[in-house]
Amino acid sequence: MVPINFTEKFEQIHEYWTPYIVGELNGQLVKLAKLKGEFVWHNHAEEDELFMVVKGELTIEFEDRAVHLEEGEMCIVPKGMEHKPVAPKECYVMLFEPKSTTHTGEVEHELTVKEQKWI
């Protein structure tokens, strides 16, 4: 039960596309990540995923559309939905997803982080 300060946490993140855990509740994890560039197409078979833009802008591409998010906006990606996050410029996001979620879904990619860490 301590305050979790997003600004301080983001200062500890030095890689893109590597989510760090900052909180856990009810089997769900709150994660922070810095994004820049294009991620990989993937889906999470059993898990919905929340993206909230804390700083910058993020586009989430889907097969039939794209959703553009600005600071102070969020979007929930339903389970099973193929998506690809794209951040032309550096972007800070908060993610909310079940403990079981890996960030590239079933896709094994050089960006896949196998062991997720707390900050």
Added chain:
Amino acid sequence: MVPINFTEKFEQIHEYWTPYIVGELNGQLVKLAKLKGEFVWHNHAEEDELFMVVKGELTIEFEDRAVHLEEGEMCIVPKGMEHKPVAPKECYVMLFEPKSTTHTGEVEHELTVKEQKWI
């Protein structure tokens, strides 16, 4: 899969201590609320609860301490923990909690909202 804009959602909230649902994922709800004044002491027997301050400041009183949150800070209240949110000035918060959670726990109070609404 539409952008959920916090500023626009908060403009639709005209009462204090009444959380409105803005998103659902994995059996959890994302809620927004405007707070001002003192809430009631309560706990949620089976549910952890996340408070994130979007605007203003919030103090969460516990039996043996108080946690002060500023804009951009969050705190997770573990299940079963008695707590009382206090906002001397108007404060905007995002809450994250299971669908089953009622905001006053087992406590029936004039502030208890029985049917939670989406905005």
